[in-house]
Amino acid sequence: MTSNRFKFTIEATDGEARTGVIQMHRGEIRTPAFMPVGTAGTVKAMMPENVRSTGADILLGNTYHLMLRPTAERVAKMGGLHKFMNWERPILTDSGGFQVMSLTDLRKMTEEGVTFKSHLDGSRILLTPERSMEIQRLLDSDIVMAFDECTPFPAEYDVAKESMELSMRWAKRSREGFNIGEQHADKSALFGIVQGSTYKELRFKSIDALAEIGFDGYAVGGLAVGEGQKAMFEVLDFTMPRMIKTTPRYLMGVGKPDDIVGAVERGIDMFDCVMPTRSGRTGQAFTWGGAINMKNARHKEDERPIESACICPACKQYSRAYIHHLIRSGEILGAMLLTWHNLQFYQDLMQNLRNAIAHQNLSKYAADFRFNYNAGDIPAIL
Amino acid sequence: MTSNRFKFTIEATDGEARTGVIQMHRGEIRTPAFMPVGTAGTVKAMMPENVRSTGADILLGNTYHLMLRPTAERVAKMGGLHKFMNWERPILTDSGGFQVMSLTDLRKMTEEGVTFKSHLDGSRILLTPERSMEIQRLLDSDIVMAFDECTPFPAEYDVAKESMELSMRWAKRSREGFNIGEQHADKSALFGIVQGSTYKELRFKSIDALAEIGFDGYAVGGLAVGEGQKAMFEVLDFTMPRMIKTTPRYLMGVGKPDDIVGAVERGIDMFDCVMPTRSGRTGQAFTWGGAINMKNARHKEDERPIESACICPACKQYSRAYIHHLIRSGEILGAMLLTWHNLQFYQDLMQNLRNAIAHQNLSKYAADFRFNYNAGDIPAIL
Ligand SMILES: [Zn+2]
Numbered sequence A, B: 001m002t003s004n005r006f007k008f009t010i011e012a013t014d015g016e017a018r019t020g021v022i023q024m025h026r027g028e029i030r031t032p033a034f035m036p037v038g039t040a041g042t043v044k045a046m047m048p049e050n051v052r053s054t055g056a057d058i059l060l061g062n063t064y065h066l067m068l069r070p071t072a073e074r075v076a077k078m079g080g081l082h083k084f085m086n087w088e089r090p091i092l093t094d095s096g097g098f099q100v101m102s103l104t105d106l107r108k109m110t111e112e113g114v115t116f117k118s119h120l121d122g123s124r125i126l127l128t129p130e131r132s133m134e135i136q137r138l139l140d141s142d143i144v145m146a147f148d149e150c151t152p153f154p155a156e157y158d159v160a161k162e163s164m165e166l167s168m169r170w171a172k173r174s175r176e177g178f179n180i181g182e183q184h185a186d187k188s189a190l191f192g193i194v195q196g197s198t199y200k201e202l203r204f205k206s207i208d209a210l211a212e213i214g215f216d217g218y219a220v221g222g223l224a225v226g227e228g229q230k231a232m233f234e235v236l237d238f239t240m241p242r243m244i245k246t247t248p249r250y251l252m253g254v255g256k257p258d259d260i261v262g263a264v265e266r267g268i269d270m271f272d273c274v275m276p277t278r279s280g281r282t283g284q285a286f287t288w289g290g291a292i293n294m295k296n297a298r299h300k301e302d303e304r305p306i307e308s309a310c311i312c313p314a315c316k317q318y319s320r321a322y323i324h325h326l327i328r329s330g331e332i333l334g335a336m337l338l339t340w341h342n343l344q345f346y347q348d349l350m351q352n353l354r355n356a357i358a359h360q361n362l363s364k365y366a367a368d369f370r371f372n373y374n375a376g377d378i379p380a381i382l
């Protein structure tokens, strides 16, 4: 085992919130951390060095997409995902389970795993905890996620219970499948995923089952699936106090900026979401005065930047009028600039949150953030 | 008139070919020059600082696209095209004529100009030499092109003659329309466009008519419209010796790398073409061993760069296998990297040509280029 396989240090706390650093052999991850999503081996419309320049310490890669194309075996043959996509810092990979459930039809779930049809060539594929571990190992993932079932929302108690219990059996098989990859296991980390839908008792059972197996970090799964912010925060409110305090806690697939602020206040350390990248490609920009639609005609002759406080090239070198023109014209540069800006905004938010926790100032920062974010955009130019 | 409005200095010649520099107030243009096309106020999929880093001294902007969206008046209100798109060096704008002919239906041509329907909102628009000059002035173009009719190919002699004569009357009106924009005329240049299809006598008459009016540079129009390289070179062979030697000579819309080499040998100083950018978006890459299709399965596990001699990020940081994956997956980064590479390739070619002319070595360079370019790609990996 390398000396810097995985070490989480909490440097300061403020209420339930914590700030710290995860040390791994490919680099440090400052927490609370936001992980940009690099679905198919690329953070869409971004050069990786520019993703890094926004402040990202770690990316997320999707097992489901990469296993189908270019395939995990080919990525391994090309030297692993880091070399392939030119990102030498840590990468977290999901297990593929969530994407199989949400992106494929005609899937069949058994105790063994999930059989589904590839959306690329229609071939039948079986994904199991063992195969998911193997794929993530072939990708040379730094943080491997256990293979689980993301319980749909809403779910009756019995359905949620059965689903959670299956995920816990799969978590154990994931642990074993991870461990047999000795060289890889010696330098990487494995996270378990808490399930149990909106049921406190099930969440507690899931937490305890995962703690029994033992993981380097614990994710909260089955949220951000349509339940809304209020319900999500309620689940966090009863789930977080039960979770191990000394390991990183990761809220999967979250979220909007105000979701992140609220989750950090509740003790979450890690986030991922397609929102900054996906919405950048459809003309949405995040500002401290809320999200704005750059297609809107109010920007057409606005010489001001998207966000005057932002250091990204979209804001330093271009007007709202120009970006409005690019988005209206369907120009790739519009997607490039808005993606860059949105990733910068998310990383600035994370840095602000880390600073606020370090200075025991989080509740004031969060209140100010919410006030401004709900106040709306700067007044339009007449 | 500013002291550095427009000055062309030929520094060396080799046969008919010349290398030199055009000095303008926004910067120098090394010739022979290739101008990347920034159709709608953006070189597609590129940040302008990266276009500059490839060696581009000047961009081309399209009057037709910009007049429709965001409109020339809005660009002017936003401080001109340079500020709008973040490119402070020279910009050449076409007159809009060629695009109106090639991109619109239901157009009607009269002595006055061309009436056409906007492809955006169906409105009827009249484009005249005077309006074209006004639009290019509103854009704050550095090199303004006269408004002409690009004679279709093939054209009967009488049709070509009538078309050329109309273009010459429009050239005179363009000159007058340009001159009345005093402040702008004092710092920018106007180029005339030689027409006459494949007919030597018509080309000569066109050259003489333009010389009589007087322009800062002269373009060869009506080529690269389907006549093929052989016919194009034949027209250049009889056209170039008649053209003024002391002013820049611009071959519009050309072309493939071997078109450029042959045209430089015949004395052309300036080029523009969508080929490096457009083909970059469809998976084609230029190499010294010819153009290659990155979609081709032969690249799928090829760890080598597109072109080992290239300094662009696509070649320095990524394998053919990765770029193949991006293109197959429809990822924006694929278009970004291939566009960057292709623009670097074109600028490297121009630098090589300038060096070869300066060292009186052009015929050997051109022969070596053609030999390698026709020899094909490096052998595939087994
Ligand atoms: Zn910004």
Ligand SMILES: [Zn+2]
Residues within 6 Å of the ligand: B306, B307, B310, B311, B312, B313, B314, B315, B316, B340, B341, B342, B344
């Ligand atoms: Zn290259």
